[in-house]
Amino acid sequence: MAEPTVAARAIEGRGPWRLVYERLRRDPAAVVSALTIVAIVLIALAAPLIASAVGHTPSTQYRDIGLSPAGIPVGPNGTFWFGTDSLGRDVFIRVVYGTRISLLAGVVSSVLAVLVGVVIGLAAGYFGGVVDTVLSRIMDVVLSLPFLVFAIALVSVAGPSLTISIGVIAFFSWASVGRIVRGQTLSLKETEYVEAARSLGAGDLRIMFVEILPNVLAPVIVYATLLIPGAIVFEATLSFLGLGVIPPTPTWGNMLSDSIAFYRVAWWFVVFPGAALLVTTLAFNLLGDSVRDAVNPHRGVGRESK
Amino acid sequence: MSFPTPDGVVEAVRGVSFGVERGRTLAIVGESGSGKSVSTHAIVGLIRGARVSGRALFEGRDLLAMPADDLRRVRGAGIGMIFQSPQSSLHPYYRVGWQLEEAIRAHERVEKKAARARAIELLRLVGIPRAERRVDDYPHQFSGGMLQRTMIAIAVALNPRLLIADEPTTALDVTVQAQIIDLMRRLQAEFGTAILMITHDLGVVAGMADEIAVMYAGQVMETAPRRPLYRHSHHPYTEGLLRSLPRADAPRARLTPIRGQPPSLIGPPPGCPFQARCDYVMDLCVERPPLAPVQGDPGHRSACWLPPDRWAQ
């Protein structure tokens, strides 16, 4: 009975998601990071347009204008806004195209991880018993696998590609989602509205997806927005190690890998891909933090009991 | 008192005055949102994040203006408090006896042995059987009724002049409730403690209070000594409450509820807060009525524009 329902009645038509949205809107960090992400997405989508506007492609090696007579990459200038890389390719255009890979890998793998994790977590938490034990042990095993070793092994068998990268990242991410969902499901299973659904004759599947899932979504969404930057970095790591996308397709990871040997003479080759990675990851992290605060506001106000 | 919230400022308490005399019992009756709990918690400085104005005089000193150290000294020694849910008021990791001793030693210089003896004596005083053994138990080994008795023991440990009890029996079974009320009355008779009791239960109050203040939406609607409140309540809200209670000894008939719902405390409308639900509402009610005396008992006051002798008709 200790709820300020009085306040809720006065403000009409505010569902729980609407409230989250409003809180986000008022949060400057959320707004800035959201706009940044929108910009990044637009850049990724418009990559070919940008390329034709500038007149360069990502894989063309401009040996005459892009490299000095000694073979050293050219710094940022009027033609090459971010300079060139060791093969005379336009770093700017490559960074722009790299955005596509990063976003694709980051988002798709996170979505996959969430889908798998939610289903398995729901099943484990709801059915309990043997099902829970088996699924939980599987999750434990997945979480304790050393990812790098596994990734290397898989790639050496299947060959590097974007699809494999996405698969590997998703494989290592779903279990933590599953754990969270399982924990939530365990406590939500005992709520009175679940009992009410059962008393109405609802079957297990209906209870899991209609009653429990909407209440599990909130922490899952928070976790997912924080999964994405991790996935992006994960992809960058894989391609850094040569386990990801096949060259000459540019990703920030393999650009960074190539740039190591040249950092002394071509700082722009390191800085720009690195900065792109940093900004993208930061934007998603900030947004994830803001979403978490918006979903669980911690009110410091004294409680009005009765 | 007002609380800033993201949805607006909640005007929880809007001009409330009440008083309790030495050795007597004042009951503050109200429903959820009436402000009865927050106002009493604010008096002893237990509310954070609220804007509070006004005075709270205890034995001549204003509690709201006191420095924190002085206030802490008053709490426990001068004023004891009992809360609604004893399960959450006692620390689950410490033995019951230890918690009692701590309460005593926080205010008085007493040796450990002496404190323990006092603790056992207090437990016996509140009716815990085999106190000398139960003093070493943990809260989870006590039932709800015994926990509430322990809370009372802690509250009266230093013989305070005032005991504030916030819904002390709401979470208890009715037979245990009767025991606790009985205990409080015995303690009051023996030690002369004044009691400020907050509750929503008009039945409990009927057997316990000397004076009653009825609160609604952050304001006091009516204050009166016990009998006049039940026999000749003046304010329509009090009247509505009493009429809507099912009574075991009354013939079975359709109940007369109070229509509508309590108002929002964010940007509350001017005037009497009960207007929207009152059967006797008049144009005058848009202006807030003062708490004025009504005919009959001198201590009987009501915040209503209805004439002081409304039963004379």
Next chain:
Amino acid sequence: MSAGANPDVLVRVEGLVKHFPVKTGALFGGSGEVVHAVDGVDLEIRRGETLGLVGETGCGKSTLARCIIRLLEPTSGRVVFDGQDIAGASARELRTFRSRAQLVFQDPYGSLNPRRRVGSIIGDPFEIHGVAKGGDRVERVKALMRVVGLNPEHYNRFPAEFSGGQRQRIGIARAIALQPCLVVCDEPVSALDVSIRAQILNLLGDLQAEFGLTYLFISHDLSVVEHVSDRVAVMYLGKIVEVAPAADLYAHPRHPYTAALLSAVPVADPDVADRHQRTILTGDPPSPLDPPRACRFHPRCPKAQPVCAEREPALEPRLGDGPEHTAACHFPVADGELLPTAPALAGEPWPSRP
């Protein structure tokens, strides 16, 4: 056994027992300790009546209700609903049963899914049982909302936007959607403000008259129960100790526990409060883990005698009462008799609930 089944009886409970095993931390099974939540209950609920079920915390009334609705599986005993034994029911029969017996919950804040819209929640019974779809369902939900006193335009709102009393109306609408025969109300007004309780009680009464519902009304608040019930059953520690028409129970309680319970109820009248000689029971109810032998109440009973610890009294009419008023007591309370407070049988106080 029930060859001449009385058509007036909607629900018959026979020998219902529900024990919960207690896991005491051992890896496989517990120490054999068991919570005797319901320990052998026989009860009848008649068509169209309101049967009140009162008792204090731990008496088993909620468990009993959930066994009757088959939200819990009884450990043993039978529940016969409208002539059909539900215990042995198939999944399909159980589904049909679910549309005919419903539950109104105590907590208006916990019994509604906070992330679902109210119209969808009320429409659940229609969807689950395939009774109505799409636009038809929306219309029927809106009609239900009107019946319980809610504004149908609030169809798309979330529970958080309603007050406690309104949420309880939502729960009631959901329960009566399929016009069940039996509605179990588990403390429906205990969590509501005093001024709202009367509204909800009136609503329940109106709905019963309009739809011919049968209520099992559970509460610990005796004033409320007396007001709404035709007959009242009193439970103590897993057993029914007295059953009587409401007025009779309050005027002539036979079982000492009933008398003590009634005596403890606060009445909002200072004269009654002052005049009132309270029978204040000492101690706390014992733990259902280890209930007392024979009559469960004997350790606290002011009228107990040695036989009470040896032979369990049967639930039958006492002191010349008619067949409608039964009590399980060897030494029932006579009219006008005042009970002392202390337990009559000396000895160790029974270990109370931890």
